Amino acid sequence: MTVATELRESRELLVNLTLREVRGKYKRTALGQGWSLLNPIATMLIFTAVFGFLLRITVPAGNPSGVHVFALWLVCGLLPWNFVSSALTGGMGALVGNANLVKKVYFPREVLVASTVLSWDVTFLIELGVLSVALLLFGAFVLPWLPLAALYVVLLTAFGLGLGLALSVANVYFRDTSHFVGILMQIWFYATPVVYPSSYVHQAAQKLDDKGYRLFGHKVPLEFVYRLNPMERFVACFRAVFYDNRWPGFGDTVFVVLAAAVSLIAGYAIFRRYEARLAEEL
Amino acid sequence: MTAPPGNTAVVVQGVSKRFRLYHERNQSLKAALMRRRRASYEEFWALRDVSLSIESGCTYGLVGENGSGKSTLLKCIARILRPDHGRVATKGKMAALLELGSGFHPELSGRENIFLNGSILGLSKRELTRKFDEIVDFAGVEQFVDQPVKNYSSGMYVRLGFSIAINVDPEILLVDEVLAVGDAAFQRKCQEKFSEFRRAGKTVVIVSHAMESVRTLCDEVAWLEHGRLLKTGRPDEVVDEYVDAGHVDRQQPPTAATARWGSGEAQLTSVELLGTDGAPTARVRTGDAVTIRLGYRTTEPISRPVFGLALESLEGVYVWAHNTRDARWVPNLIDGDGSVDLVIDRLMLQPGTFDLSASVVTSDCTSAFDFLRRCLRFDVEVGTPRESGGFVALGGRWGFSPDDSVLTSAASRMRGGTP
Numbered sequence: 001m002t003v004a005t006e007l008r009e010s011r012e013l014l015v016n017l018t019l020r021e022v023r024g025k026y027k028r029t030a031l032g033q034g035w036s037l038l039n040p041i042a043t044m045l046i047f048t049a050v051f052g053f054l055l056r057i058t059v060p061a062g063n064p065s066g067v068h069v070f071a072l073w074l075v076c077g078l079l080p081w082n083f084v085s086s087a088l089t090g091g092m093g094a095l096v097g098n099a100n101l102v103k104k105v106y107f108p109r110e111v112l113v114a115s116t117v118l119s120w121d122v123t124f125l126i127e128l129g130v131l132s133v134a135l136l137l138f139g140a141f142v143l144p145w146l147p148l149a150a151l152y153v154v155l156l157t158a159f160g161l162g163l164g165l166a167l168s169v170a171n172v173y174f175r176d177t178s179h180f181v182g183i184l185m186q187i188w189f190y191a192t193p194v195v196y197p198s199s200y201v202h203q204a205a206q207k208l209d210d211k212g213y214r215l216f217g218h219k220v221p222l223e224f225v226y227r228l229n230p231m232e233r234f235v236a237c238f239r240a241v242f243y244d245n246r247w248p249g250f251g252d253t254v255f256v257v258l259a260a261a262v263s264l265i266a267g268y269a270i271f272r273r274y275e276a277r278l279a280e281e282l
Numbered sequence: 283m284t285a286p287p288g289n290t291a292v293v294v295q296g297v298s299k300r301f302r303l304y305h306e307r308n309q310s311l312k313a314a315l316m317r318r319r320r321a322s323y324e325e326f327w328a329l330r331d332v333s334l335s336i337e338s339g340c341t342y343g344l345v346g347e348n349g350s351g352k353s354t355l356l357k358c359i360a361r362i363l364r365p366d367h368g369r370v371a372t373k374g375k376m377a378a379l380l381e382l383g384s385g386f387h388p389e390l391s392g393r394e395n396i397f398l399n400g401s402i403l404g405l406s407k408r409e410l411t412r413k414f415d416e417i418v419d420f421a422g423v424e425q426f427v428d429q430p431v432k433n434y435s436s437g438m439y440v441r442l443g444f445s446i447a448i449n450v451d452p453e454i455l456l457v458d459e460v461l462a463v464g465d466a467a468f469q470r471k472c473q474e475k476f477s478e479f480r481r482a483g484k485t486v487v488i489v490s491h492a493m494e495s496v497r498t499l500c501d502e503v504a505w506l507e508h509g510r511l512l513k514t515g516r517p518d519e520v521v522d523e524y525v526d527a528g529h530v531d532r533q534q535p536p537t538a539a540t541a542r543w544g545s546g547e548a549q550l551t552s553v554e555l556l557g558t559d560g561a562p563t564a565r566v567r568t569g570d571a572v573t574i575r576l577g578y579r580t581t582e583p584i585s586r587p588v589f590g591l592a593l594e595s596l597e598g599v600y601v602w603a604h605n606t607r608d609a610r611w612v613p614n615l616i617d618g619d620g621s622v623d624l625v626i627d628r629l630m631l632q633p634g635t636f637d638l639s640a641s642v643v644t645s646d647c648t649s650a651f652d653f654l655r656r657c658l659r660f661d662v663e664v665g666t667p668r669e670s671g672g673f674v675a676l677g678g679r680w681g682f683s684p685d686d687s688v689l690t691s692a693a694s695r696m697r698g699g700t701p
Contacts (some may be wrong), residue, residue: 016401020387027389027430101385105378106361107402262402276364279357280301 010108014115017110017271021119027062036123037130040082044075047108058161059197065140065245072138075090076243077194077235080152083124084231085185090095091164092118092171099282109275110268124153131242140245149241152248155260156234162177162263172281173274192231225246230259291454291485292336292359296368298328299354299509328354329365332508336502338373338453343500343517345524351509351608352489353458356380357446358701359487360456374453374485377403381458382443388432392423395431403450413449420471420522421445441468448475452483469598493634493661497521498671518671522664527631544641544652548616550583552577553640553657564658566629567665568675574624576640578652583617586645591624594656596635601673607647630675631662 026032038144051057052070060070094112095102103107111279137141171177193201205222226232233255237248290461329351333572334541336342344352357363359370360378386395396417400410418427421442423434431439448455476499480486490496496503496517503520505512513520556573557563566572589603604624606612613622638658643650667677 012406013404016398020390020398023394024387024389063372098385100381103362104381105385105402107404235471275369279362 009113013107014111014118017111017115018118018122021115022122025119025209031090033126036126038076041076042080044169046070047074047078047195057196057200059201062140062244065135065142065243067135067138067140067243070139072131072135072140073239073243074195075134076239077192077269079124079131080156080234080238081118081189081194081231082127084163084234085189086120086123087117087157087160088163088167088181088185089178090120092167092181094164095111095168095172096175096282097277103279103282109278110165110271113164113271114161117157121153121157122270123161128153128242135242140243142242142245145241145245148247149238151258152234152237152241155256157262159230159234159256160263162260162265162267165267169271169274169278173279175181188229188231191229193227193235196227198232198236223275225266230256230263231260287303289338290335291340292342292371292487293371294334294355294368295370296334297329297355297358297365297370298327298365298367299351299358299363301326301328307603320440327509329350329358331368331384332506333368334504334508334511334514336487338485340498340501341479341480341486341488341652342504343488343496343503344495345493345503345521346375346506346512347489348421349508349552350506352506354490354509355506356456356458372454375449376454376456377450377452379444379447379458379667380456382440382447386439386443387410387510389430391429391486392418392427392431392442396427396442399446400450403447405450406455407662417442417445420449420475421577422468427499437468444472448472448479450482454487455479456487458489473597474561480676493521493525495597497633498524522633525661525663541655541658542653544650546652547582548578548580548587548642548651550576550640550642550654551579551619552621553638553654555658555660564660566660567663567668568582568629568632569665570629572629575621576623577619578616578642578644579598579619580617585615586612587616587644587651588612588643588647590623590641590643592639593631593639593675594637594639596637599673601631601636605643605647607645612645613654629662630677632669632672632675633662633664634673635659635661643666647666 009076028033029035031038048071052074059068059070059073062073067073075080091113094116095109098112102112115245132146167177167181201223205220207221215221233252236252238255240246240248240252283369301528302605303321303326303579307441313381332355341700344355346352354363356378359372360376360380361370362378362380380615384546385399390398393414400417401407405413418424421444423442426434426438431442460684476486480499486499488496488500500517502514503517505516505524507617515524533652552575554562554575554577555564555566556575557566558570558572560573572589576591578589588605590603592603593601595601606609606622634658638660639653639655640657641650641653643653667675669675669678
């Protein structure tokens with residue numbers, strides 16, 4: 001069987017497994033898919049109360065959209081973050097969670113990880129739809145930008161899928177990967193400008209500089225290091241498209257394309273390498 | 283994966299599979315970092331340099347003790363495990379019946395699970411829509427098809443799993459002893475489906491401990507021992523040799539299959555099969571003189587009790603039964619402990635595995651004092667007379683008819699060639 005026919009045959013399986021995930025996620029809950037909206041809404045309210053109201057984090061107005069609402073600004077970054085975080089965690093558990101399937105039936109195993117990531121894509125798209133409606137209500141004419149947004153969703157999916165593939169096999173061999181990743185995700189969350197704007201980091205770097213801090217005789221490269229985080233770039237792109245209604249920066253776009261490509265290629269390579277003994281190790 | 287040449291469906295070439303036996307199963311990162319390796323383990327070769335090829339349309343049996351590597355080999359063919367050395371090539375669509383209903387999502391309905399499980403097994407949505415009714419019908423779950431499968435009984439669960447798998451309509455079917463599922467009616471349906479399958483010229487690879495079904499079903503058998511291929515050949519030869527080598531483990535039958543009921547005034551305290559030497563055994567030969575001894579104990583005097591015995595094959599076929607009432611041997615009264623014997627001069631059973639059920643019931647056979655279902659399992663090995671197949675040996679003799687007019691030309695040629 002060639003790779004091409006295998007891919008064609010597994011496409012249908014991918015669709016079915018994704019549907020299984022989507023349908024199974026909120027089965028037996030009274031609100032069903034409503035939960036996929038309630039969760040981000042709750043997070044939004046909490047973060048708005050804490051960061052927008054108590055800590056008085058100030059965010060710029062959308063340029064040129066003119067929207068100036070902390071909650072909307074927050075959600076434009078929160079949704080892509082939530083997607084990556086869920087896709088990573090879900091993808092990581094996909095093999096261990098389907099151990100009985102992996103041990104008893106042959107099918108391309110990467111489909112398990114991919115379907116989990118795609119099921120979160122469904123949630124992500126619903127959330128983005130609701131966000132678009134809210135933005136329209138607040139006067140940001142986001143509609144012409146949605147095709148462009150789709151491109152960034154694809155890139156973010158590729159990025160999340162690559163990491164999910166690598167972590168899913170890692171989790172089979174070392175079960176504490178998942179706990180480890182739990183901590184990393186917290187660090188990563190605060191290293192990404194979701195609840196505060198990146199300009200704060202710029203200011204912090206400036207302050208260090210003013211006070212005369214030096215690293216080996218150079219300026220402390222705080223901002224440079226900060227901007228190496230692909231999620232920082234992704235969030236910048238999503239905010240540009242949804243909150244500002246403008247083209248994302250060229251540098252950011254190149255960066256996220258590279259990040260998505262590297263993550264997917266490396267993740268898949270790692271997956272392939274360790275896939276052979278999955279059925280025994282599970 | 284390259285297709286095997288010509289008329290072969292499966293080619294296994296020099297396949298070795300190594301497992302790691304961890305001394306201390308440590309999947310923690312900390313331990314791995316501290317020791318700079320994951321865990322100490324021993325290597326264990328589940329398969330060593332196994333080569334065989336399976337013709338298209340052939341029913342191929344894999345036999346061997348537990349741990350001989352036959353299930354590992356099946357999983358290698360199914361591509362669930364990847365061999366460390368050697369290669370496996372297969373031709374055509376393949377379905378493996380390793381565990382039924384694996385991959386069902388408990389919260390989803392039967393209908394959704396059929397589509398899901400079907401696509402895991404490689405069926406397209408179009409094919410599934412076409413076969414949907416057949417699948418549901420075969421599994422007998424029409425009324426429940428829109429219920430979540432977690433509400434299914436275990437029987438329904440397994441039946442639906444089997445029904446989907448068998449309807450994948452593969453070129454090659456891999457089966458790992460899953461046929462012992464469901465009630466008798468469903469088992470019969472499965473057997474029929476299998477025969478249909480074989481008649482349609484599909485290839486079947488079976489792993490089984492039921493020697494009788496291997497003997498009757500298979501066209502060719504491979505015998506594995508400690509991961510090595512010991513012998514391949516015609517089923518009667520290989521199976522006889524295998525059974526003779528004493529490789530059929532005789533454990534007690536699974537408790538699920540056994541059952542006991544009765545009012546308890548009389549109880550069967552022991553059920554024994556005594557071999558030619560008079561000692562209890564679980565392995566006898568065709569034609570042996572054997573005795574079945576039933577020990578009993580009563581709590582009150584019982585008049586005219588009836589003792590009964592019944593024999594079933596492993597597949598649940600009712601082979602034989604006999605009771606003291608039909609034999610017109612009725613004890614007037616039993617009280618306390620004792621035992622009764624059924625003496626069999628020649629055990630006219632063909633080689634295979636049988637389950638014995640024993641009972642003691644009231645004189646009119648309407649209610650049971652004690653009934654032990656499948657309380658003793660024993661093997662019959664090749665003995666005398668040696669006949670070709672089935673359950674019973676009739677001890678018949680072949681010869682030419684005394685009346686010459688019925689001789690066919692073929693027979694006369696034969697006679698001419700035999701001085």
